[in-house]
Amino acid sequence: MYFIGIDIGTTSVKLLTIDEGGSVVQSAVRDYPISFPRALWSEQNPEDWWIKTIDGLKEMITGLDREEIKAVSFSGQMHGLVVLDEMDQVIRPAILWNDQRTEKECKYLNEEIGQEIISDWTGNLALTGFTAPKLLWLRENEPENFARIKKIMLPKDYVAYKMSGAFATDLSDASGTLYLDVKNREWSKPMLKLLEISEEQLPKLYESFQPIGTMQKELAAELGLNEDVRVVIGGGDQAVAAVGGGVVETNACSLSLGTSGVVFASTEQFFVDEKNSLHSFCHANGKYHQMGVTLAAAASLKWWVEEVNRSEDFDGLLKEAEEAGIDDQVFFLPYLMGERTPHNDPYCRGTFIGMNLTHQRKHLTRAVLEGVAFSLRDTFEIMKSMGIGISRISINGGGAKSKLWCSIISDVLNVEVVKLNSNEGPAYGAAILAAVGYGLFDTVESACDKFVKITETIKPDALRAALYDQKYEMFREIYPAAKDLFKKLTKTV
Secondary structure, eight states: OEEEEEEEOSSEEEEEEEETTSOEEEEEEEEOOOBOSSTTOOEEOHHHHHHHHHHHHHHHTTTSOGGGEEEEEEEEOSSOBEEEOTTSOBOSOEEOTTOOTTHHHHHIIIIIIIHHHHHHHHSSOOOTTSHHHHHHHHHHHOHHHHHTOSEEEOHHHHHHHHHHOOOEEEHHHHGGGSOEETTTTEEOHHHHHHHTOOGGGSOEEEOTTSEEEEOOHHHHHHHTOOTTOEEEEEEEHHHHHHHHTTOOSTTOEEEEESSSEEEEEEESSOOOOTTOOSEEEEOTTSSEEEEEEESSSHHHHHIIIIIISOOOOHHHHHHHHHHHOOOSSOEEEOOBTBBOTTTOBTTOOOEEEOOOTTOOHHHHHHHHHHHHHHHHHHHHHHHHHTTOOOSEEEEESGGGGOHHHHHHHHHHHTSEEEEESOOOTHHHHHHHHHHHHHTSOSSHHHHHHHHOOEEEEEOOOHHHHHHHHHHHHHHHHHHHHHHHHHHHHHHTO
């Protein structure tokens, strides 16, 4: 038997097939464009996701016994606003998770309506990346498009809809809309009223491991598959990546080093931190999780290597950084796209500070790696203050391929960092959910217990950890000192 996982990412769709033992047998990747119509805006054409998904599927299933393909499931970039009209046509480009245009709308929700009220309704405060502020922006700035809305969905749900015909979403992804009552796992009626949308415009809610139907006949015929291939809804990329990393038990923790960086902790019960610094969301296993986000993690390294150094030699620059050692003077703030946790500030900007004539490129490269690690530690410290006991973190994402970066993170957080038998992240987690949805396992936990294994353990070095403790305390002083200047700089752009 085979199970397919599809991850609708920010820059590409990643697809893989696993067998009933959890081994990856086929994979494919297809890139698609992202547009930035204005400063701080970020959009995509949903049809690109669909076209590239089908193209990747056709390649991936070549050579497989198609009779044995039993189910498909999804992971997706969260928060993106996809709107369809009564003819099921996309009304406008999707507004993505990293789009920062909704500062005004977030201020209205958090200050005029009130953060305490919004948190009571949804379990979270309004952030520029979330979906609800995007709807308010659309209502105010494109009223003709807002009036045409028949269906509101998230990125992966658009692909699932095209594949199955089922208008559906899951609770983990819906948690990031800011119009889900996360605690009670249902749409928030007061938020829907405030947004002037109806429940009829929203998809039916499922747990991430639940089937929503089967593949549409025409598509199954085009792909040469049985019509009874189950379509399992899947979840938001971070929750599904956590499944792929086996982070499903209470207080288990993962760290994703993708375009964004995420610290994710699985919890049995729903609870909210005092300042709403973390996201309190439903988990893909039917429970809950806490999550903090650094918006530009691997994106910071990509920017430094490709845009600043005009190079593609990631390995060469990382080798230089390893030779640099820990420098207690040079710092990098990885706020190239604003920042979410803990600052919730779209005006944050990337910053190097502390350089002198003795510093070389290797010191700055290492500072980029350390700056992302320090930003992730901000989330880690909040989780510890909430009583979440974390002694080990599983790591995934493209950045996890760097041994140096994994070692820095282990030292900065002063915890064991483990690598797993699959570094496929969300796509692998989606394939696991497909297996659970098909009925191969009774629970997500039992599937992870069989499929997910530790392959490498990186332990913190006591001396380096102590040095990083000191450097982290200095890192924490930079943002408050520069906050007002960041806002002034942005206002002049």
